[in-house]
Amino acid sequence: MALRNVTGARCTICGKVVPAGPETTTCPHCGGILDIEYDYDYIRAEIAKKPLAERPDPTMWRYMEFLPVEGIGKRPRLRVGGSPLYLADALGRVLGIRELYIKDDGQNPTASLKDRASAMAVVKAEEAGRATIACSSTGNAASSLAGNAAAAGLSTFIFVPSRAPKGKVAQLMMFGATVILVEGSYEDTFRISAEAIDRWGWYNRNAAINPYLMEGKKTVSLEIAEQLGFKMPDYVAVSVGDGCTIGGVCKGFKDLYGAGLIDRLPRIISVQASGCCPINTAAAAGTMEWTPQPENTLADSIAVGVPRNPVKALRAISESNGVVVNVSDDEIMAAMRLLGANAGVFAEPAGAAGTAGVKKAVELGLIEKDASVVSIVTGNGLKDVNNAIRAAGEPMSIKPRMDALLEAFDAKGIKVPK
Numbered sequence: 053m054a055l056r057n058v059t060g061a062r063c064t065i066c067g068k069v070v071p072a073g074p075e076t077t078t079c080p081h082c083g084g085i086l087d088i089e090y091d092y093d094y095i096r097a098e099i100a101k102k103p104l105a106e107r108p109d110p111t112m113w114r115y116m117e118f119l120p121v122e123g124i125g126k127r128p129r130l131r132v133g134g135s136p137l138y139l140a141d142a143l144g145r146v147l148g149i150r151e152l153y154i155k156d157d158g159q160n161p162t163a164s165l166k167d168r169a170s171a172m173a174v175v176k177a178e179e180a181g182r183a184t185i186a187c188s189s190t191g192n193a194a195s196s197l198a199g200n201a202a203a204a205g206l207s208t209f210i211f212v213p214s215r216a217p218k219g220k221v222a223q224l225m226m227f228g229a230t231v232i233l234v235e236g237s238y239e240d241t242f243r244i245s246a247e248a249i250d251r252w253g254w255y256n257r258n259a260a261i262n263p264y265l266m267e268g269k270k271t272v273s274l275e276i277a278e279q280l281g282f283k284m285p286d287y288v289a290v291s292v293g294d295g296c297t298i299g300g301v302c303k304g305f306k307d308l309y310g311a312g313l314i315d316r317l318p319r320i321i322s323v324q325a326s327g328c329c330p331i332n333t334a335a336a337a338g339t340m341e342w343t344p345q346p347e348n349t350l351a352d353s354i355a356v357g358v359p360r361n362p363v364k365a366l367r368a369i370s371e372s373n374g375v376v377v378n379v380s381d382d383e384i385m386a387a388m389r390l391l392g393a394n395a396g397v398f399a400e401p402a403g404a405a406g407t408a409g410v411k412k413a414v415e416l417g418l419i420e421k422d423a424s425v426v427s428i429v430t431g432n433g434l435k436d437v438n439n440a441i442r443a444a445g446e447p448m449s450i451k452p453r454m455d456a457l458l459e460a461f462d463a464k465g466i467k468v469p470k
């Protein structure tokens with residue numbers, strides 16, 4: 053049955069509009085990536101009938117008329133969305149920003165923003181009558197798919213590069229996924245997963261290929277807007293790998309604008325690692341022609357040398373009059389420490405990269421000190437404890453005696469008031 057709020061799926065390359073069914077993936081005419089389009093008058097009327105403020109559901113599904121689903125059915129669901137938006141005064145002062153907010157999406161059930169896309173993928177797979185879903189991922193798309201599918205009783209085949217951090221692999225095993233570690237890059241992993249999906253006909257949760265995933269991801273922007281009383285910040289910072297997240301962030305604001313709920317788009321700060329920044333390199337050169345790069349960063353979730361969604365990412369940057377900034381691994385680790393010590397937020401490297409980008413953008417004068425900025429933390433630090441310890445250091449260690457404690461304090465220069 054056709055969805056009342058969705059008008060179709062428009063190809064980002066040839067511009068043709070095709071019907072949006074549960075199995076719709078890329079454009080049947082040219083293979084381009086599709087973008088789900090809505091009837092904004094209908095959405096506006098629905099919101100007027102049932103104001104958001106009166107809805108008890110705290111999850112991403114509270115924005116039902118903005119989403120390409122009829123409903124979420126009867127199966128059990130994880131509680132995705134409704135993550136906190138903190139006004140981070142202390143961290144703002146350290147970074148030299150007047151008004152800084154942290155949107156902590158590491159608080160989703162499998163601890164990353166990817167839960168928003170995977171929850172959507174599971175519902176669409178059910179609509180399509182499928183019991184098995186597959187994807188390739190740098191790690192978080194995989195663990196979120198495995199978790200959200202497990203809750204609903206679906207099975208998963210997951211392809212991840214063997215470099216994926218232990219925490220993410222542990223999640224996959226715990227959620228009962230069939231896990232295939234691929235000895236190669238993310239590019240290699242994506243290729244073999246695509247072949248396997250073709251061969252066995254599983255439901256495809258690969259980023260970019262499936263246009264519904266971005267519709268899940270965009271709910272982070274709907275939440276930010278609602279949490280700020282629909283008053284837009286000047287900037288929203290997010291880290292970028294394949295480009296689906298930044299595309300989703302932008303799509304959320306565009307849909308809100310289309311439905312008349314906000315009066316302008318915030319400028320999006322696109323943050324990549326200097327060791328792997330194909331999208332920002334193209335954006336900075338003002339071209340859509342990107343070139344593959346090596347995957348040279350500790351931020352595994354954004355170590356994407358061949359981005360799968362460059363068109364939507366580059367459009368998100370240009371349509372929002374965005375800012376691009378690349379950060380080194382040292383700058384990412386510094387941001388992890390700053391987020392932890394000044395905001396109490398524990399981020400994995402790619403989760404902290406957005407905040408590293410905000411810091412650097414201020415230092416470079418790319419954004420104004422009196423700006424209001426939302427920095428999205430996309431993933432939780434417990435997923436990658438090795439890099440967390442590398443960033444934060446080892447604690448002091450003592451024999452269980454007071455003289456040893458005093459000695460250790462002395463050695464560290466710690467003075468404890470009596």
Ligand SMILES: *Cc1c(COP(=O)(O)O)cnc(C)c1O
Nearest residue numbers: 192293294295296297353430431
């Ligand atoms: C996937 C991911 C990103 C980047 O999203 P893309 O869609 O690949 O650009 C950033 N941070 C974390 C923690 C992620 O898992």
